[in-house]
Amino acid sequence: MTRAAHRAIVRSGGRVRVEYRPTPRPVAGELLVAPQTAGLCGTDLQMLRGLRDDPAPVIGHEGSAVVLEAGPGVDPGLAPGTRVVINPTHPSDPSFLLGHHVDGLLQERALIPATAVDGGLVTPLPEHLAAGDLAALLEPLATVCYALSVLATERPRTLLVVGDGTVGHLAVRAATRRLGPAVRTVHVHHTEAGLRWSRDRAHRADVLLTAEDLAAARDGREPLREVLGEGPLGVVLATPRDATLTCLEQVLRATGRDLAVDLVGGVPADATSPLLPGVALAAVRAANCGGRPDPAHGVTVTATTGARVRLCGHRGVSDRHLRTAAAELGAAPDRYRDLVTHVTGIDQAARIMRHLAAGRDRTWEGRRLVKLAVRLAPPTAPNLEN
Structure with missing residues (x-):
């Protein structure tokens, strides 16, 4: 007896390689999908570098897919041939976290369990987005749309974005x-190399800064008041989990004014700051999961700097945010297209992932890597003997 097989990028024991895996068959309530485009994100890099203990050997939670086979009882709106995006975060079932707890999209076939299908986490897409490289930006842009909708209630005149990964760039471009x-947009970059890349973009922020500029302002050597202008200030912290707390404190000290902050970047489970007495930062993020509740829950505190701080965060997005992101990419594709800096097949993607796992260098083939989009080809493996 033989079983169908497909290729997947598998991480195991610190190694990343392309392997053949048995292709599952969906049972009641499940979907078998063929990922079309998958993106690589910051949390994926943390897993590759051993900074997270998520168990899934196949990562990847950004991108699009085509339904190949539907198990009994699946809604007819998700029939074979339907192009979809899969929301990676279940709002009420923590066992489903695509590419973290459940095998992700960096493979030629992926099984979507019934809990995700029943939970409304599989959303049909316009065909042009499902098949294109811009699909790698769908989930991160949905996260940005969520963050900006939260900050919009404060009517900011200036948006300060900290972080020069994909989410940081998307926040700058989606802001207006x-x-x-x-x-007005002010963009703080982790390195000079990141700032140089932004400087050459048509859709860059109004003001470009480095982390050193923010640190200088924090220490009182270079106040940010003139840069930030007057009026309400919104802040998007698009930072890695090990940098979010430091950057939050730098912003609080550097600005010294009332502001609203969205914690897009994760924080350690026990993260607190003496500048925000009594605030458990991880709990602030966990209060909003998968787009629930709506409107999002936040806290307002007085920092030890004397500033009023409106603090919010969230894990995951809702299907509404994904549809909003799809509409945005469809309406203004050229505003976002150059963020997909590298497009590869599965074998080259594995080589890039090994390179990124080995260090902090984000250069590949002489160009800065912002977003990697992986095109997943049809299965090429022979049948596997049972």
């Missing part, structure tokens, strides 16, 4: 479209 054309 989500917060209004008058909003």
Whole structure:
């Protein structure tokens, strides 16, 4: 007896390689999908570098897919041939976290369990997005749309974005479209190399800074008041989990004013700050999961700097945010297209992942890597003997 097989990028024992895996068959309530485009994100890099203990050997939670086979009882709207995006975060079932607890999209076939299908986490997409490289930006842009909708209630005149990964760049580019054309954007980069890349972009922020600029302002050597202007200030912290707390404290000290902060970047489970007495930062993020509740829950505290701080965060998005992101990419594709800096097949993607896992260098083939989009080809493996 033989079983169908497909290729997958598998991480195991510190190694990353392409392997053949048995292709599962969906049972009641499940879907078998063929990922079309999958993106690599910051949390994926943390897993590759051993900074997270998520168990899934196949990572990848960003991208699009086509339904190949539906198990009994699946809604007819998800029939074979339907192009979909899968929401990676279940709002009420922590066992489903795509690419973290459940095998992700960096493979030629993926099984979506019934809990995700029944939970409404599989959303049909316009065909042009499902098949294109921009699909790698769908989930991170949905996260940005969520964050900006939260900050919009404070009507910020300036948006300060900390972090120069994909989410940071998306926040800068979506700001005027989500917060209004008058909003001013200030973008803090982790390195000079990141700032140089942004400087050459058509859709860069109004003001480009480095982390050193923020640190200088924190120490009182270079106040940010003139840079940030007057009026309400919104902040997006698009930072790795091991940097979010430090960057939050730098922002609080550097600005010294009332502000609203969205914690897009994760934080350690026990993260607290003496600048925000009594605030458990991880709990602030965990209060909003998968787009619930709506509106999002936040806390307002007085920092030891004397500033009023409105603090919010979230894990995952809702299908509404994914649809909003799809509409945004469809309406203004050229505003976001150059963020997909590298497009590869599965074998080259594994080589890039090994390179990224080995260090902090984000250069590949002489170019800065912002977003890697992996095109997943049809299965090429022979049948496996049972």
